[in-house]
Amino acid sequence: MSSEMETNIGAVERLKEYSETEKEAPWQIQETAPPNSWPxxxxxxxxxxxxxxxxxxxxxxxxxxxxxxxxxKDPILFSGSLRMNLDPFSQYSDEEVWTSLELAHLKDFVSALPDKGDHECAEGGENLR
Known part of the structure; x- marks a missing residue:
């Protein structure tokens, strides 16, 4: 019972301290437009x-x-083939996709996958790490 009383007294002390603490300045919201030089x-x-x-x-x-x-923004891999993730609208030739992989230094990695560009990606690319 005495330890419970001590705990409660501590709470009362904190309340007293907070009630006597000087209040901060009021929050001021300035609704000004950014300067014309702002992008x-x-x-x-x-x-x-x-x-x-x-x-x-x-x-x-x-x-x-x-x-x-x-x-x-940075790419997100979806469930589906690696090829579909690289070119979701089938706008580019296989040669262009492989060139982009080569420029990204990923050609060797993708070439080593069993199904290469047809490799089935897990959500978020979890199986490519």
Missing amino acids: QVGRVEFRNYCLCYREDLDFVLRHINVTINGGE
Whole structure:
């Protein structure tokens, strides 16, 4: 009973402390428009980008040029063939798909799969890790 009383007294002390604490300034919402120089569209652009993990190491990325426009995002793999995930609307030839895999340094990996481009992907690509 005494430990319960001690616990309750601690709660009362906290209430007293909070009630005596000076109140913060009221929340002020400023509804101002961004300046005219604010970009009207989102875009991330890398020009001749290079990256190394430490200053004393060689670059692991060299001369990367890429533009990511607003609304674009990283790919999500769906259940279905790898080919369907790479070209869901069948807009590109097999040669173009293999060229893209080669440029992404994935040609050897996909070539080693038993069904190659017809490899059946699990949701989220779980069976490709």
